[in-house]
Amino acid sequence: MKIVDTHAHLDMLKHPGPAVKRARDAGVAQVVAVGIDLESSLKAAQLSRELGGVFCTVGMHPNNAAYTERSVWSELKRLALTAPAVAIGECGLDYYRDRTPKDIQREVFAQQIALATDLGLPLIVHDRQAHEDTLAMLKEQHAGRIGGVVHCFSGDAAVAKKVLDLGFHIGVTGVLTYPANQELRDLVKLVPSDRLLIETDCPFLAPQAMRGKPNEPSYLVHTLAELATCLGREPEEVAAATTDAARRLFGLPELGE
Template sequence: MLFDTHTHLDSAAFDEDREAVIQRAVDQGITRMINIGFNRETIPTTMQLAEKYDFIYAAVGWHPVDAIAMKEEDLEWIASLTAHRKVVAIGEIGLDYHWDTSPKEIQHKVFRQQIQLAKELNLPIVIHNRDAHEDVLRILKEEKASEVGGVMHSFSGSWETAKQCLHMGFHISFGGPITFKNAKQPKEVLTQVPLDRLLLETDAPYLTPHPFRGKRNESSYVKYVAEQAAALKGLSLEEISEITTRNGLERFGI
């Protein structure tokens, strides 16, 4: 019983075999998945998946890479979609200083707007943070994001950063990188995250875990993430699966 809390099954990478990919996940014991709609193209396809499959839920938001393209009506659109019973979070939202596509000040504005929206709607937020730890933490604190909490997706920060996120009521989610040999920091952080705040994800088709690194990721591979998390925590695969699935159900109100 596993929960892939962050996936992109609507990606073009799955156009040739999407149903087979989803069936493989089911066959591997993945009982829930959250697909992420993060811009004008992926929000509708995410909603289609959530409506087609009972076990797929949706998060909708505006990715920082695309922040420059967001209009006021897009924010209103996201708000309207949260009335759907399968929409369980606002996300992925945040800051991305790696890809130089949206100016920082625009990313900050769009991030703040969506935190405010999540607070109005009382929904958790899913945070994308790439090379922007300091500003992400500052904005979360200034916008009082602790009122709703959420998930630090594909966490790559230090334990000091993780502690601040935990203090604000966030869960910490880990994916394929914890299976990499040289991923010292994520492994160290995972060992210190309290069990009741731990989530697992794939971010498929990205961040493929060992032994498939370099190939397309898919939701069934969350099993390899769970195996590594179990080893790091000194638990069985069954124990880590049960704990992280329960955490996901509670965090997203499923």
């Protein structure tokens, strides 16, 4: 049984190489290393070259949007083409933290939707307490043509339906395992199996069994187990479905290639 961690900040781990090896030993055969600014995108690209089974994205997180210089866009585009990247992001809107004015967040998000469209790459979308504006921007810029994932999904069933109607996937993290998150456990039952992705968002959001520790890709097995329980299916079946969905969205090679 092999699975894919579709969202990991490997550059934030103290020792990404050993963490990827532990992941492989646990059955996490591929990891998508996600960039949140130019520096981390460069690091993600480097890790994708150095570590087998690691693929990178390039992007600008909304909390970093205020520091985006014009020259960054040409660098991100160059990096996306040369790395090569499998997606644009992490990008989107974050109205929970007051780190960047909303108008700047929206401008930077729009530029990344345009970049993804230009390059034909999917989007990795960050949406925190900004569901209405996030969905509106994706719809207005016809992002459904390229698709993507709303990672670490935090909306309700109505938001999930709109995400799915746009052609996007829903990403589920270790928060699925938290006792207080029954709403999310109920919601995943409504999502088609070919539109669900699993992710760690490491080093954040360690699953319940590992709370208090820095998260890492090997812990994805706990999220898989909880998701299988929620869906009333065997873990192997859910592993196959989420892995196939990840491979199709990001253009990843077959496991074992």
